[in-house]
Amino acid sequence: MxxxxxxxxxxxxxxxxxxxxxxxxxxxxxxxxxxxxxxxxxxxxxxxxxxxxxxxxxxxxxxxxxxxxxxxxxxxxxxxxxxxxxxxxxxxxxxxxxxxxxxxxxxxxxxxxxxxxxxxxxxxxPLTGQTAWVALVEIAHIKKGDRVLIHGGSGGVGHLAIQIAKHFGAYVAATASGKNEAFVQSMGADEFINYKEQDFETLLSDYDIVLDTQGGETQEKSFSVLKRGGTLVSIAAPPDEEKAAEKGIKTGYFFLEPDGERLQELAELMKNDELKxxxxxxxxxxxxxxxxxxxxxxxxxxxxxxxxxxxx
Structure with missing residues (x-):
């Protein structure tokens, strides 16, 4: 072949x-x-x-x-x-x-x-959808009313994560470049932040969940957005455990292992036009x-x- x-x-x-x-x-x-x-x-x-x-x-x-x-x-x-x-x-x-x-x-x-x-x-x-699902559902235990920040909202994981978070009834803020504002909002984001012109860490506070797709400085600044007991999940690099402990924040970092039952959950959202x-x-x-x-x-x-x- x-x-x-x-x-x-x-x-x-x-x-x-x-x-x-x-x-x-x-x-x-x-x-x-x-x-x-x-x-x-x-x-x-x-x-x-x-x-x-x-x-x-x-x-x-x-x-x-x-x-x-x-x-x-x-x-x-x-x-x-x-x-x-x-x-x-x-x-x-x-x-x-x-x-x-x-x-x-x-x-x-x-x-x-x-x-x-x-x-x-x-x-x-399959990969990006399951990645977003693991981060938000299995690690951060997202629930209705949670305030969620998703970095890279126009990306492969990010644009699916916005939709999954909205399915669970969360309030979603998302970062992306200005040219992608309309797209990110069309995915369901309640608040858009142009990362090239705005500092998300000064605009947002008291969030329950941050999904970090960037690592580096973006991840470091994300600590200040979360409330005590909040969760920082990264798919880019392991968050600083010492800093997390100081701030009373839970962390998550993972390399995706596939799961058919999880994919079936995504398929149901696809069937219902809740995940596009x-x-x-x-x-x-x-x-x-x-x-x-x-x-x-x-x-x-x-x-x-x-x-x-x-x-x-």
């Missing part, structure tokens, strides 16, 4: 087309014929070699963490799906990812495609298409998600 792989760490130019064996499935897996995948920052961080100690894979490595497509084959123990079913998933973290025509995925990580969702839309949800992904760019399943997508992602040059159309 065709795949886009890396044979060494480096720039986007390391993404090359290669023929690789069709995945063999275990008894508890389905073989998905991919119609679309999407780009996440973890893709190019892995390509650059930033994750090689945590994920010491042998080359060639197939990147990609999102899958949407059609079930081609099922293992002997699979009961929930059959060939022809339209599905999506965030497969397990391994060196045979989703920049490929086929991928093997455990049955318990697979979810039926909502009828009102396209393959492109579904492919953009924005696709800022689509690229073809070619070397140049993937290279362009990685470069745009590294430059934070798109609103929402970048989708790779495979089965077109």
């Amino acid at each position: 065709k795949a886009i792989v890396i044979n060494q760490y480096g720039s986007a130019d390391e993404l090359v087309e290669q023929e690789v064996p069709l995945p063999e499935i275990n008894d508890d897996q389905v073989l998905m014929e991919l119609k679309a995948t999407s780009i996440n920052p973890v893709d190019w961080k892995m390509r650059e070699g930033y994750l090689k100690e945590m994920l010491p894979y042998k080359f060639p490595i197939i990147l990609g963490w999102d899958a949407a497509g059609i079930v081609k084959k099922v293992g002997n123990q699979v009961t929930a799906f059959q060939p022809g079913d339209k599905v999506f998933a965030r497969p397990k973290t391994n060196p045979t990812g989703t920049y490929a025509e086929y991928v093997a995925v455990e049955e318990d990580l697979v979810c039926s495609l909502p009828e009102n969702s396209s393959f492109d839309e579904a492919a953009a949800i 992904v924005t696709i800022g760019k689509t690229v073809p399943f070619t070397e140049e298409g993937l290279r362009e997508a990685h470069r745009v992602s590294e430059e934070h040059g798109v609103v929402g998600k970048i989708v790779v159309q495979i089965g077109k």
Whole structure:
């Protein structure tokens, strides 16, 4: 089958087309014929070699963490799906990812495609949607009436996090650049902060939850926004535990482990039009298409998600 792989760490130019064996499935897996995948920052961080100690894979490595497509084959123990079913998933973290025509995925990580969702839309949800859900629901225990600050509200995680927070009845403030104000507000944000011209830490106070997608100075300033007992969850870097203890703030930092039941929760929101992904760019399943997508992602040059159309 065709795949886009890396044979060494480096720039986007390391993404090359290669023929690789069709995945063999275990008894508890389905073989998905991919119609679309999407780009996440973890893709190019892995390509650059930033994750090689945590994920010491042998080359060639197939990147990609999102899958949407059609079930081609099922293992002997699979009961929930059959060939022809339209599905999506965030497969397990391994060196045979989703920049490929086929991928093997455990049955318990697979979810039926909502009828009102396209393959492109579904492919953009699994990693970023589950990341936002873990941060807000499983770590911060969001509830109705909470005041939530989401950094990077126009990004892949941020624009989904706004919608999830609103689903739970929270008041949401979000940061982004001024050109994305209308978009962030359309996602449901109650308050918009242009991070290039405004200092969020002087405008906001007494918040229950901050979702940090930036790290660095943004994370440091976020401590002052939270009330005692509040929660700072980061997907960028572990928050300072000593500072958190001084301020009576809970912290969270995680590397996403996929979960099919969690993805099903997101699918229900998708079915009810409470969770809509924005696709800022689509690229073809070619070397140049993937290279362009990685470069745009590294430059934070798109609103929402970048989708790779495979089965077109």
